[in-house]
Amino acid sequence: MPKKPTKAASPSTAPILANGPAAAGPDTAPASNRATRAAERRAAIVEAAMEEFIARGFAATRLDDIAKRAGVAKGTIYLHFKDKESMFEELVRIVIVPVVARLTTLPPPAGSVRDLIETFAGNFLKEVIGTRRGDLVRLIVAEGPRFPSVADFYYREVVSRGIAAMRALIELGIARGEIRQKDLARYPQILVAPAMIAVIWQSLFARHAPLDAQEMLRVHLDLIFGERRTT
Amino acid sequence: MPKKPTKAASPSTAPILANGPAAAGPDTAPASNRATRAAERRAAIVEAAMEEFIARGFAATRLDDIAKRAGVAKGTIYLHFKDKESMFEELVRIVIVPVVARLTTLPPPAGSVRDLIETFAGNFLKEVIGTRRGDLVRLIVAEGPRFPSVADFYYREVVSRGIAAMRALIELGIARGEIRQKDLARYPQILVAPAMIAVIWQSLFARHAPLDAQEMLRVHLDLIFGERRTT
Amino acid sequence: MPKKPTKAASPSTAPILANGPAAAGPDTAPASNRATRAAERRAAIVEAAMEEFIARGFAATRLDDIAKRAGVAKGTIYLHFKDKESMFEELVRIVIVPVVARLTTLPPPAGSVRDLIETFAGNFLKEVIGTRRGDLVRLIVAEGPRFPSVADFYYREVVSRGIAAMRALIELGIARGEIRQKDLARYPQILVAPAMIAVIWQSLFARHAPLDAQEMLRVHLDLIFGERRTT
Amino acid sequence: MPKKPTKAASPSTAPILANGPAAAGPDTAPASNRATRAAERRAAIVEAAMEEFIARGFAATRLDDIAKRAGVAKGTIYLHFKDKESMFEELVRIVIVPVVARLTTLPPPAGSVRDLIETFAGNFLKEVIGTRRGDLVRLIVAEGPRFPSVADFYYREVVSRGIAAMRALIELGIARGEIRQKDLARYPQILVAPAMIAVIWQSLFARHAPLDAQEMLRVHLDLIFGERRTT
DNA sequence: TATGAATGAGATTTCATTCAT
DNA sequence: CATGAATGAAATCTCATTCAT
Numbered sequence: 001m002p003k004k005p006t007k008a009a010s011p012s013t014a015p016i017l018a019n020g021p022a023a024a025g026p027d028t029a030p031a032s033n034r035a036t037r038a039a040e041r042r043a044a045i046v047e048a049a050m051e052e053f054i055a056r057g058f059a060a061t062r063l064d065d066i067a068k069r070a071g072v073a074k075g076t077i078y079l080h081f082k083d084k085e086s087m088f089e090e091l092v093r094i095v096i097v098p099v100v101a102r103l104t105t106l107p108p109p110a111g112s113v114r115d116l117i118e119t120f121a122g123n124f125l126k127e128v129i130g131t132r133r134g135d136l137v138r139l140i141v142a143e144g145p146r147f148p149s150v151a152d153f154y155y156r157e158v159v160s161r162g163i164a165a166m167r168a169l170i171e172l173g174i175a176r177g178e179i180r181q182k183d184l185a186r187y188p189q190i191l192v193a194p195a196m197i198a199v200i201w202q203s204l205f206a207r208h209a210p211l212d213a214q215e216m217l218r219v220h221l222d223l224i225f226g227e228r229r230t231t
Numbered sequence: 232m233p234k235k236p237t238k239a240a241s242p243s244t245a246p247i248l249a250n251g252p253a254a255a256g257p258d259t260a261p262a263s264n265r266a267t268r269a270a271e272r273r274a275a276i277v278e279a280a281m282e283e284f285i286a287r288g289f290a291a292t293r294l295d296d297i298a299k300r301a302g303v304a305k306g307t308i309y310l311h312f313k314d315k316e317s318m319f320e321e322l323v324r325i326v327i328v329p330v331v332a333r334l335t336t337l338p339p340p341a342g343s344v345r346d347l348i349e350t351f352a353g354n355f356l357k358e359v360i361g362t363r364r365g366d367l368v369r370l371i372v373a374e375g376p377r378f379p380s381v382a383d384f385y386y387r388e389v390v391s392r393g394i395a396a397m398r399a400l401i402e403l404g405i406a407r408g409e410i411r412q413k414d415l416a417r418y419p420q421i422l423v424a425p426a427m428i429a430v431i432w433q434s435l436f437a438r439h440a441p442l443d444a445q446e447m448l449r450v451h452l453d454l455i456f457g458e459r460r461t462t
Numbered sequence: 463m464p465k466k467p468t469k470a471a472s473p474s475t476a477p478i479l480a481n482g483p484a485a486a487g488p489d490t491a492p493a494s495n496r497a498t499r500a501a502e503r504r505a506a507i508v509e510a511a512m513e514e515f516i517a518r519g520f521a522a523t524r525l526d527d528i529a530k531r532a533g534v535a536k537g538t539i540y541l542h543f544k545d546k547e548s549m550f551e552e553l554v555r556i557v558i559v560p561v562v563a564r565l566t567t568l569p570p571p572a573g574s575v576r577d578l579i580e581t582f583a584g585n586f587l588k589e590v591i592g593t594r595r596g597d598l599v600r601l602i603v604a605e606g607p608r609f610p611s612v613a614d615f616y617y618r619e620v621v622s623r624g625i626a627a628m629r630a631l632i633e634l635g636i637a638r639g640e641i642r643q644k645d646l647a648r649y650p651q652i653l654v655a656p657a658m659i660a661v662i663w664q665s666l667f668a669r670h671a672p673l674d675a676q677e678m679l680r681v682h683l684d685l686i687f688g689e690r691r692t693t
Numbered sequence: 694m695p696k697k698p699t700k701a702a703s704p705s706t707a708p709i710l711a712n713g714p715a716a717a718g719p720d721t722a723p724a725s726n727r728a729t730r731a732a733e734r735r736a737a738i739v740e741a742a743m744e745e746f747i748a749r750g751f752a753a754t755r756l757d758d759i760a761k762r763a764g765v766a767k768g769t770i771y772l773h774f775k776d777k778e779s780m781f782e783e784l785v786r787i788v789i790v791p792v793v794a795r796l797t798t799l800p801p802p803a804g805s806v807r808d809l810i811e812t813f814a815g816n817f818l819k820e821v822i823g824t825r826r827g828d829l830v831r832l833i834v835a836e837g838p839r840f841p842s843v844a845d846f847y848y849r850e851v852v853s854r855g856i857a858a859m860r861a862l863i864e865l866g867i868a869r870g871e872i873r874q875k876d877l878a879r880y881p882q883i884l885v886a887p888a889m890i891a892v893i894w895q896s897l898f899a900r901h902a903p904l905d906a907q908e909m910l911r912v913h914l915d916l917i918f919g920e921r922r923t924t
Numbered sequence: 925t926a927t928g929a930a931t932g933a934g935a936t937t938t939c940a941t942t943c944a945t
Numbered sequence: 946c947a948t949g950a951a952t953g954a955a956a957t958c959t960c961a962t963t964c965a966t
């Protein structure tokens with residue numbers, strides 16, 4: 001087995017769960033009450049588990065390593081999660097839910113559809129491609145078949161909503177005359193395909209041939225909206 | 232862990248390695264000489280290992296199951312492969328090489344570029360999406376980061392060549408006036424992105440929302456070549 | 463292979479590590495705190511491993527048997543030792559160190575050199591020949607070539623020191639006129655050779671022809687110091 | 694396990710079984726008839742097995758390696774020996790018998806007892822210490838307890854005879870007035886002890902502190918016979 | 925007679941899970 | 946609540962032995 005890279009492969013070292021004091025690492029100043037401490041520990045476990053699962057996949061991840069990285073004892077993990085499997089399943093939920101929550105409170109749709117999509121793609125580039133969150137996508141692709149509940153959840157919460165949102169945007173674009181090909185609304189996957197490819201490419205082939213995701217997405221949007229006059 | 236489905240999840244039950252009598256299953260009539268028998272066993276192991284790796288991933292696959300499925304004793308595997316890891320690495324090579332070989336002996340480019348690509352895409356649909364070979368792509372995406380040599384090999388043998396071939400086709404399309412957007416040649420990934428997405432979609436979400444890959448690819452090609460007059 | 467004699471061949475059943483309550487067997491009353499219990503288990507493993515290694519040699523010893531004999535689970539061994547090999551290497555150190563420690567705190571040299579050596583030889587007879595410690599010497603002879611680190615350690619800690627001590631005694635004997643042959647100081651091995659032979663003889667040939675080691679050593683000392691007038 | 698030294702540790706590379714065309718290596722010109730060929734193979738197996746057993750001990754020796762070294766197939770070994778165990782037992786006999794045979798046809802006792810013993814010791818030095826045959830002695834010491842039949846055989850054929858021969862020599866020396874200490878005849882082991890120590894020393898400690906066995910034996914004989922006037 | 929591919933019991937080692945402290 | 950030593954089932958890998966060729 002390729003020896004364990006103690007550090008995750010991802011260039012981004014920012015925690016996958018970002019926000020609030022509860023997400024702080026284990027060496028933070030001791031919080032006031034019991035409940036807070038427990039929440040901190042739980043957050044540390046989630047964070048650590050995510051890193052390990054991303055770096056090694058479900059089966060090859062050791063609870064020992066998660067515990068070490070989270071700065072807790074092995075037994076502590078079992079106070080928060082039933083077992084390794086359900087930990088993995090819960091984890092995906094825990095990590096994805098806030099992301100979805102943020103997406104559903106989108107900025108108000110202003111400007112052209114292309115601008116909307118470009119803004120969205122820009123965020124996606126910044127926050128997903130080449131980050132831990134991108135690795136999470138790859139993790140779900142990798143483990144999905146063995147964790148139908150994970151695949152189900154991901155489809156329900158992320159994919160189906162994303163597809164619906166894209167379809168709405170496309171239809172808006174068609175209605176406004178920005179997009180000429182009506183059939184595109186039937187396959188919103190086409191709109192996001194290059195972005196997904198970019199995510200995977202970064203994980204696997206970045207060191208062979210770096211990919212300028214931003215520029216690729218621009219070319220792709222030109223294909224859909226027509227090339228821009230001015231830049 | 233989702234209890235082991237002895238049968239692979241893949242809908243296609245055709246062997247991933249297709250050709251010749253040597254690839255026959257273990258219940259074939261006994262062949263003449265020892266060398267042939269050995270080759271048969273080896274092929275059975277490769278076939279069985281591929282199924283198991285696809286169904287469970289590298290770490291969760293048991294050599295015991297591979298042996299059982301191949302109809303050989305556990306020790307026999309070690310006559311053909313050094314250990315589990317190098318078996319996995321060799322396996323990917325063994326399975327991919329003939330595919331690449333077939334691709335490089337492509338039919339002579341005749342007709343329009345769109346026709347060429349459509350023919351190619353048709354083959355791809357038939358032979359990859361929803362088949363074991365598609366699952367293999369997903370497996371490589373899943374295990375690539377832990378098996379850099381596999382990712383390297385796959386990039387070198389499949390991805391870089393595929394990208395080059397696509398770029399050549401795109402440039403031909405541009406030269407002939409079939410494709411208007413010149414920038415596309417810089418990102419051939421855009422051309423194949425929907426096909427890759429289709430592969431992954433089939434593995435993960437087919438039961439939630441079946442995807443008509445053929446139709447999606449047609450829409451995508453319309454985007455690139457312009458919509459067809461007649462259908 | 464001569465079927466496994468569950469009990470060691472050695473006549474002495476006293477533990478090779480003698481001292482303190484921590485060395486007690488597994489069926490002792492449970493001690494107070496965890497650290498003590500862990501130390502007890504470790505001691506039990508060391509004791510059991512020594513017995514098994516002596517009885518069967520390194521390669522033929524099964525960790526299963528060590529675990530059974532020590533009254534612990536197989537996995538427990540790996541909490542204390544990295545693997546079988548380093549267990550063996552550590553074991554020799556663990557067992558030898560206290561012996562060496564005791565030897566270096568020798569009784570103050572009093573009386574004639576011959577008396578000194580006879581006292582020493584007497585202790586050696588009682589504590590080494592025909593005991594587990596004697597078997598340990600044979601074990602080191604047996605496994606030394608395959609465990610250079612063990613041979614090194616044994617040479618450094620035991621042999622070179624023993625040789626040096628014997629040389630000092632011989633030179634003292636020469637200076638006092640008790641020993642006439644000056645060259646003996648160049649080969650202190652001659653002084654201890656019969657004792658070593660006795661150790662090996664007991665392990666291998668005792669049942670064919672018992673050897674009165676004590677008497678043999680007396681004859682040998684007569685050779686060196688001259689025969690005693692009275693006895 | 695200390696990685697297998699493909700070459701034996703012994704400095705002497707001469708075969709342990711020395712003589713006659715039947716002992717020739719595997720790449721000798723093909724002999725005339727079947728029986729000869731079979732004898733050659735058997736000899737090659739014996740030779741190879743001895744090397745491997747000496748280098749690794751009984752349990753750690755692989756039949757595969759013996760076969761490879763002997764230049765025969767693994768199955769061939771089973772045409773000559775029942776199994777690994779009885780191969781080891783027979784081996785010791787096969788190797789030792791001719792040695793004993795040679796010893797029993799000793800040169801006629803001429804000259805002083807000391808000269809006799811010195812001649813004998815000289816041969817011993819040349820033919821045993823630091824050679825494969827010396828390693829064989831160590832092997833018997835190592836494996837004896839697990840192979841009582843080997844220890845028995847060795848005691849019967851070599852040790853008891855050697856002891857008897859030494860005793861006879863000692864008694865002759867006493868009768869002739871060369872040896873003054875009469876008790877020595879009761880412990881002929883004392884006579885050979887330094888030689889045995891030298892054998893073991895070479896195997897284990899030669900690289901830490903080389904031992905001039907010849908000189909040590911001379912000093913020892915001086916102890917027994919008195920120091921020589923002239924040299 | 926000789927081969928060496930195949931076997932499968934058995935060895936070492938790992939690691940998710942438990943539970944006394 | 947938290948711990949981490951202990952467990953033991955299960956995994957990988959080895960190798961003496963067999964047997965069809």
